[in-house]
Amino acid sequence: MSDFSHWNKEGRPKMVDISHKEETKRTALAQSTVSISEELYEKIQKGGIKKGDPLQVAQVAGIMAAKNTPDLIPMCHTILLQGTDFTFEYQQTEQGYDLLITAEVTCKGNTGVEMEALTAVSVAALTFYDMCKAVDKSMIIKETHLVEKKGGKSGDFYHPNRS
Amino acid sequence: MSDFSHWNKEGRPKMVDISHKEETKRTALAQSTVSISEELYEKIQKGGIKKGDPLQVAQVAGIMAAKNTPDLIPMCHTILLQGTDFTFEYQQTEQGYDLLITAEVTCKGNTGVEMEALTAVSVAALTFYDMCKAVDKSMIIKETHLVEKKGGKSGDFYHPNRS
Amino acid sequence: MSDFSHWNKEGRPKMVDISHKEETKRTALAQSTVSISEELYEKIQKGGIKKGDPLQVAQVAGIMAAKNTPDLIPMCHTILLQGTDFTFEYQQTEQGYDLLITAEVTCKGNTGVEMEALTAVSVAALTFYDMCKAVDKSMIIKETHLVEKKGGKSGDFYHPNRS
Amino acid sequence: MSDFSHWNKEGRPKMVDISHKEETKRTALAQSTVSISEELYEKIQKGGIKKGDPLQVAQVAGIMAAKNTPDLIPMCHTILLQGTDFTFEYQQTEQGYDLLITAEVTCKGNTGVEMEALTAVSVAALTFYDMCKAVDKSMIIKETHLVEKKGGKSGDFYHPNRS
Amino acid sequence: MSDFSHWNKEGRPKMVDISHKEETKRTALAQSTVSISEELYEKIQKGGIKKGDPLQVAQVAGIMAAKNTPDLIPMCHTILLQGTDFTFEYQQTEQGYDLLITAEVTCKGNTGVEMEALTAVSVAALTFYDMCKAVDKSMIIKETHLVEKKGGKSGDFYHPNRS
Amino acid sequence: MSDFSHWNKEGRPKMVDISHKEETKRTALAQSTVSISEELYEKIQKGGIKKGDPLQVAQVAGIMAAKNTPDLIPMCHTILLQGTDFTFEYQQTEQGYDLLITAEVTCKGNTGVEMEALTAVSVAALTFYDMCKAVDKSMIIKETHLVEKKGGKSGDFYHPNRS
Numbered sequence: 018m019s020d021f022s023h024w025n026k027e028g029r030p031k032m033v034d035i036s037h038k039e040e041t042k043r044t045a046l047a048q049s050t051v052s053i054s055e056e057l058y059e060k061i062q063k064g065g066i067k068k069g070d071p072l073q074v075a076q077v078a079g080i081m082a083a084k085n086t087p088d089l090i091p092m093c094h095t096i097l098l099q100g101t102d103f104t105f106e107y108q109q110t111e112q113g114y115d116l117l118i119t120a121e122v123t124c125k126g127n128t129g130v131e132m133e134a135l136t137a138v139s140v141a142a143l144t145f146y147d148m149c150k151a152v153d154k155s156m157i158i159k160e161t162h163l164v165e166k167k168g169g170k171s172g173d174f175y176h177p178n179r180s
Numbered sequence: 181m182s183d184f185s186h187w188n189k190e191g192r193p194k195m196v197d198i199s200h201k202e203e204t205k206r207t208a209l210a211q212s213t214v215s216i217s218e219e220l221y222e223k224i225q226k227g228g229i230k231k232g233d234p235l236q237v238a239q240v241a242g243i244m245a246a247k248n249t250p251d252l253i254p255m256c257h258t259i260l261l262q263g264t265d266f267t268f269e270y271q272q273t274e275q276g277y278d279l280l281i282t283a284e285v286t287c288k289g290n291t292g293v294e295m296e297a298l299t300a301v302s303v304a305a306l307t308f309y310d311m312c313k314a315v316d317k318s319m320i321i322k323e324t325h326l327v328e329k330k331g332g333k334s335g336d337f338y339h340p341n342r343s
Numbered sequence: 344m345s346d347f348s349h350w351n352k353e354g355r356p357k358m359v360d361i362s363h364k365e366e367t368k369r370t371a372l373a374q375s376t377v378s379i380s381e382e383l384y385e386k387i388q389k390g391g392i393k394k395g396d397p398l399q400v401a402q403v404a405g406i407m408a409a410k411n412t413p414d415l416i417p418m419c420h421t422i423l424l425q426g427t428d429f430t431f432e433y434q435q436t437e438q439g440y441d442l443l444i445t446a447e448v449t450c451k452g453n454t455g456v457e458m459e460a461l462t463a464v465s466v467a468a469l470t471f472y473d474m475c476k477a478v479d480k481s482m483i484i485k486e487t488h489l490v491e492k493k494g495g496k497s498g499d500f501y502h503p504n505r506s
Numbered sequence: 507m508s509d510f511s512h513w514n515k516e517g518r519p520k521m522v523d524i525s526h527k528e529e530t531k532r533t534a535l536a537q538s539t540v541s542i543s544e545e546l547y548e549k550i551q552k553g554g555i556k557k558g559d560p561l562q563v564a565q566v567a568g569i570m571a572a573k574n575t576p577d578l579i580p581m582c583h584t585i586l587l588q589g590t591d592f593t594f595e596y597q598q599t600e601q602g603y604d605l606l607i608t609a610e611v612t613c614k615g616n617t618g619v620e621m622e623a624l625t626a627v628s629v630a631a632l633t634f635y636d637m638c639k640a641v642d643k644s645m646i647i648k649e650t651h652l653v654e655k656k657g658g659k660s661g662d663f664y665h666p667n668r669s
Numbered sequence: 670m671s672d673f674s675h676w677n678k679e680g681r682p683k684m685v686d687i688s689h690k691e692e693t694k695r696t697a698l699a700q701s702t703v704s705i706s707e708e709l710y711e712k713i714q715k716g717g718i719k720k721g722d723p724l725q726v727a728q729v730a731g732i733m734a735a736k737n738t739p740d741l742i743p744m745c746h747t748i749l750l751q752g753t754d755f756t757f758e759y760q761q762t763e764q765g766y767d768l769l770i771t772a773e774v775t776c777k778g779n780t781g782v783e784m785e786a787l788t789a790v791s792v793a794a795l796t797f798y799d800m801c802k803a804v805d806k807s808m809i810i811k812e813t814h815l816v817e818k819k820g821g822k823s824g825d826f827y828h829p830n831r832s
Numbered sequence: 833m834s835d836f837s838h839w840n841k842e843g844r845p846k847m848v849d850i851s852h853k854e855e856t857k858r859t860a861l862a863q864s865t866v867s868i869s870e871e872l873y874e875k876i877q878k879g880g881i882k883k884g885d886p887l888q889v890a891q892v893a894g895i896m897a898a899k900n901t902p903d904l905i906p907m908c909h910t911i912l913l914q915g916t917d918f919t920f921e922y923q924q925t926e927q928g929y930d931l932l933i934t935a936e937v938t939c940k941g942n943t944g945v946e947m948e949a950l951t952a953v954s955v956a957a958l959t960f961y962d963m964c965k966a967v968d969k970s971m972i973i974k975e976t977h978l979v980e981k982k983g984g985k986s987g988d989f990y991h992p993n994r995s
Contacts (some may be wrong), residue, residue: 784958
């Protein structure tokens with residue numbers, strides 16, 4: 018188990034120096050799952066035809082949030098993202114439906130894009146909540162985690178929960 | 181069940197007009213839970229003495245994020261927040277520990293602060309992840325939801341999962 | 344003809360004091376027209392069925408830009424917008440098609456929302472350009488202007504070009 | 507005519523992956539024209555001597571906006587701009603004067619700076635409008651377009667309207 | 670001497686609740702002094718005639734920074750500023766010149782604008798430094814302080830150093 | 833003594849073209865000193881044990897501000913910072929205590945990080961002021977300057993006041 022890397026000698030957080038790290042291609046995949054009621058799911062499906070799709074707004078918000086990660090997460094480095102995309106999938110559950118939000122972020126840089134991918138799916142999930150909260154405020158964002166990351170000295174990572 | 185409120189007649193999202201809504205005191209309480217391993221928990225506790233506390237950074241990031249909510253969530257109105265605070269609590273579980281992050285946001289305005297509270301806990305959880313990810317990347321933000329909201333015409337709301 | 348209001352005695356720009364102005368309901372309507380080729384128009388129409396609609400992204404970007412106006416226009420006051428919406432309309436012309444982008448912005452405040460409405464349509468037009476520029480870079484944003492404003496001491500304004 | 511590049515397979519907008527594109531020097535030149543009355547022109551000229559110059563503020567706002575382009579245009583990549591400059595020119599017309607605002611933006615990157623140049627002139631034009639709107643609200647931003655771009659695989663581009 | 674107001678019971682910083690505070694007119698005046706060499710001063714004066722004035726850019730940057738204060742200072746509330754203006758004054762000293770930068774900020778709100786005024790003069794001073802640093806990097810921002818504040822329950826404040 | 837580099841031929845400020853400058857490792861060290869009363873110092877020391885530490889918040893704010901420098905200082909280029917850290921030191925003086933805030937910023941880029949380091953210490957000093965102003969509003973940020981910079985064609989720089 019590695020050491021914490023964000024604290025300086027005085028016990029305060031620092032933005033760690035990454036100048037010794039190699040500039041390589043790096044990708045990260047994160048996922049967030051929103052649990053919704055059957056009623057809301059059906060309302061979205063019907064509304065989708067007539068009105069539009071909350072996933073459109075969630076995707077735009079998530080992509081913008083990926084770019085804004087260093088403004089939100091204090092110790093994150095600014096990174097030039099090279100690509101960001103989402104997939105959305107509804108799965109029926111016992112209580113209703115799960116919306117699986119997955120984002121993939123790519124960069125060529127000195128440090129990884131895990132936080133960018135996690136921020137992207139979190140803000141997409143929050144935006145979905147905002148778009149639908151007039152119908153149902155009890156939605157739960159029930160699991161957000163890093164699915165995998167590739168590139169960089171610490172090697173590839175695959176989450177134990179990866180489906 | 182109410183109608184969706186974010187779409188206009190052409191089927192595109194709008195920022196809904198809130199000029200008819202009354203300016204009242206409104207509060208919202210949201211919670212996010214991060215599931216961590218026992219090893220990470222113990223490292224934080226020990227590290228906490230010598231080095232500092234990731235919750236400090238998470239709290240600062242969460243408060244700043246609450247203020248930035250309208251920059252992140254496209255259809256959110258800008259609201260003048262009157263107060264924002266957090267509580268953090270570790271609870272032992274079968275697999276390790278749960279960190280419960282709770283934020284309370286207060287405003288006097290024409291619309292509620294649910295999204296501000298949810299954004300605050302989400303960004304605090306992401307920041308906690310960032311501060312500790314050098315030790316363990318498999319942490320899961322396992323549940324984010326609105327706990328309660330008060331004020332406004334639609335009345336008070338208490339989440340069924342509220343502990 | 345009124346005096347310039349943005350310069351101080353030393354000849355430098357200031358954010359004018361609006362504390363003496365009354366807090367009233369104010370609205371502003373602005374329009375921007377993008378001139379596109381027939382080929383692009385048809386590609387959008389076909390693409391629209393299979394792929395989605397650049398106007399969705401333009402509308403989200405325009406609404407977020409309306410909120411960000413004081414970060415873009417140096418002497419603009421921060422205002423709490425109460426509503427923002429768009430209409431889009433294609434009109435056939437001799438050279439191809441005109442896309443008319445109209446935004447209406449509402450607030451209750453001490454100063455008007457003309458700049459918010461103009462910024463909203465400008466950023467929506469730029470976003471439309473960005474979404475389609477892989478197909479045609481010669482699009483022209485051929486007219487952006489304030490259509491009307493209501494509320495405030497200086498009275499209502501209707502642009503001579505208002506259709 | 508190329509295909510749209512901003513939509514994914516699910517029909518939603520993505521930030522396209524530019525990791526395969528070469529890092530080269532790229533420049534873009536954009537122009538926006540503001541049509542103003544003779545009275546306003548003369549007021550600016552006189553005021554210019556005693557008070558200052560709205561073009562100063564427009565130029566500062568335009569340069570800051572060029573840097574903020576990825577925060578405004580959802581699918582734009584963050585790019586490290588290497589230089590941004592403006593020229594302003596008044597031309598007499600039959601109805602009054604035209605202010606020609608031209609911005610040149612330079613970078614070394616994997617993708618072009620067309621949107622940065624277009625955003626720079628658009629925000630400069632809006633800022634000019636804001637500085638002068640107390641005198642005349644009927645100004646028209648009558649043409650905004652990309653004049654030329656250089657560098658990158660798709661080759662150089664010169665707008666047909668380029669003077 | 671009052672108690673610290675930014676820490677919660679758990680020892681972490683919070684955004685204090687201001688909902689009980691009265692909404693009144695509040696002003697704050699802050700000053701920053703930049704010490705420069707005689708050579709730089711003379712270069713600015715000559716340059717000023719031919720080229721322009723670094724104070725123009727400093728003033729625009731300072732006004733924009735006043736509006737951005739809650740994005741910079743973590744525990745600051747978002748406040749709707751009603752006016753912001755600057756005065757600049759050069760004073761000859763034994764070693765060269767002092768540039769006195771003074772900003773006055775006005776609002777009607779539940780909390781004061783001391784931080785907005787201090788941020789405004791600090792960013793104006795930094796911008797002046799940036800504009801002139803190619804000539805002289807050894808400039809010193811030698812004193813930044815709150816000169817006076819008015820309005821609010823804690824009463825008016827006048828700094829002992831107020832000239 | 834070099835020429836000013838931020839003005840174009842028309843006498844307006846520009847973002848200078850740095851495309852000809854070499855991409856090298858660059859560091860900058862800046863310092864800001866806050867003069868506080870003995871009473872405040874002792875209150876912080878006592879409070880520090882029970883409540884927490886204003887330097888924690890100041891450090892987080894300073895690191896975030898270093899990243900935001902191009903949004904604050906109009907003519908600054910966006911640079912990818914590779915590391916940012918702070919040291920804080922209290923020194924007893926005749927009137928009370930001096931808090932020395934020092935920031936070191938590192939990058940690999942075409943231009944230096946002097947403004948990033950100066951912005952970091954300025955915002956850290958302002959944040960410290962904000963955290964403590966309920967106790968004492970007469971604190972003075974008494975000296976902010978560049979201590980040293982390394983890397984880049986213009987060579988290394990050491991401030992004459994460097995202790």
